[in-house]
Amino acid sequence: MKEDFSASALAYFERHQEETLEKLSQLIRFPTISAEYPERQAAFSECAIWLQGEMSQMGLENAQVIPLDHAPPLVYAEWLEAGNSAPTLLIYGHYDVVPVDPLDQWSQPPFEPVVSGGRLYGRGASDDKGQFWAILCAIEACLKSNGNLPLNLKILIEGEEEVLSRHLAAFLEENRERLRCDGILIADMEALHPQAPLIMYGTRGICMLEVHLQGPNHQLHSGTFGGGVENPLNVLVRLLASIQDGETRRILVPGFYDAVQPLSEREWALLEEVPITEEMGVAISGAPALAGEEGYPLKARISARPTFEVHGICGGYCGEGVKTVIPADVTAKLSFRLVSNQNPTIIGQLVKQYLVKQTPPTVILEVSILDEAQPAIIDCDAPLIAAGKRAIQRGFGALPKFVRGGGSIPILRPLQEILHPHVLLTGFGLPEDRTHSTDESIALSQFYNGVRSVMYLFEEVGKLP
Numbered sequence: 001m002k003e004d005f006s007a008s009a010l011a012y013f014e015r016h017q018e019e020t021l022e023k024l025s026q027l028i029r030f031p032t033i034s035a036e037y038p039e040r041q042a043a044f045s046e047c048a049i050w051l052q053g054e055m056s057q058m059g060l061e062n063a064q065v066i067p068l069d070h071a072p073p074l075v076y077a078e079w080l081e082a083g084n085s086a087p088t089l090l091i092y093g094h095y096d097v098v099p100v101d102p103l104d105q106w107s108q109p110p111f112e113p114v115v116s117g118g119r120l121y122g123r124g125a126s127d128d129k130g131q132f133w134a135i136l137c138a139i140e141a142c143l144k145s146n147g148n149l150p151l152n153l154k155i156l157i158e159g160e161e162e163v164l165s166r167h168l169a170a171f172l173e174e175n176r177e178r179l180r181c182d183g184i185l186i187a188d189m190e191a192l193h194p195q196a197p198l199i200m201y202g203t204r205g206i207c208m209l210e211v212h213l214q215g216p217n218h219q220l221h222s223g224t225f226g227g228g229v230e231n232p233l234n235v236l237v238r239l240l241a242s243i244q245d246g247e248t249r250r251i252l253v254p255g256f257y258d259a260v261q262p263l264s265e266r267e268w269a270l271l272e273e274v275p276i277t278e279e280m281g282v283a284i285s286g287a288p289a290l291a292g293e294e295g296y297p298l299k300a301r302i303s304a305r306p307t308f309e310v311h312g313i314c315g316g317y318c319g320e321g322v323k324t325v326i327p328a329d330v331t332a333k334l335s336f337r338l339v340s341n342q343n344p345t346i347i348g349q350l351v352k353q354y355l356v357k358q359t360p361p362t363v364i365l366e367v368s369i370l371d372e373a374q375p376a377i378i379d380c381d382a383p384l385i386a387a388g389k390r391a392i393q394r395g396f397g398a399l400p401k402f403v404r405g406g407g408s409i410p411i412l413r414p415l416q417e418i419l420h421p422h423v424l425l426t427g428f429g430l431p432e433d434r435t436h437s438t439d440e441s442i443a444l445s446q447f448y449n450g451v452r453s454v455m456y457l458f459e460e461v462g463k464l465p
């Protein structure tokens, strides 16, 4: 490897910044909304073919569109010329985006990107088209300036992340050999602020349930039947309240905390460094005051501790004025965010058993598990993480903070278990990017720093023993 590997790549990138952004705008123009697949099939095929062409043009090899049954195609490419002795990094990203409604609240159409005030606006600009595009730009700059890389690369871009990557784990299983690697890079996150880039070393899992209670076989007059027939809505409210202690906010389902790994001393120290305060929580949420589990600061409660939420209750009468009925049946949607090593399937069963026990014989209970994702934890001592820390510091001019993420990345655990446990999970977005919302954008400065970080990362990973 040449001494000035990243310097020449950087110079190349700086000469081609305009084209890079133009290409990213083209990528954003494909309306690849995975929640609207298969109606959007054409957009997915066109985008996948476009990506394949771009990846070949960048100097990557074996670029291909891989069709999947009943799902958007994958796009794959590789560069394996660094040889058997060099490490192989697998890069994962997603080219699908979330829906755009309410459309009338966008300042410009979501799939007609514009640059304004140092930001590029458009659906997917930050999540995740802009972020994986930054990685591809770094690859192109390295290959076109140096003609080589100090490591091997395999790039896998999927089109189903926003709808829980339902088909990807099976593909990983079937293609273990082809995807064999020494570590994985994912850029699909938001830094805390421009001077606080991050490395995420964990994500929460989730168990989503629906609870249904059947009372009388039709709505009843509460004057005629009230006091004699069970009201399923009253039971539902009692049931939901019985899940969590109102004071300590501990979840009361027996066995719920059995597998929870407590925060280590080192994790507490890492948490100290995270610049999130209770005041910020109040200001950003607009809530009158914060709530959460006793004994943990806000930044631990929103990332490293399990939660219980009721997302919706349906039943009875909520229209204008009064209608004094005893509803026939009622429904609630709930979820539990889970931390390492809780298993969502086991938690679902525990919750089900608990609710069955709490339910009186006056109503019929049905509990269904709607979806689940495993929590994940990444070893902070992995050499890839150390390389990532140095690269991000060089690219952003600030040391990355180590955080556990409060959200869930369903494919993270399968990637770790099937391909490699060491994942550098980072991101070039910012909280103000409004991902999943209207007027999504990415800050160009973050994008450029992201490209730089990835060039340095290739250099750093190439030096690993």
Ligand SMILES: [Zn+2]
Binding pocket: 094, 127, 128, 161, 188
């Ligand atoms: Zn994403």
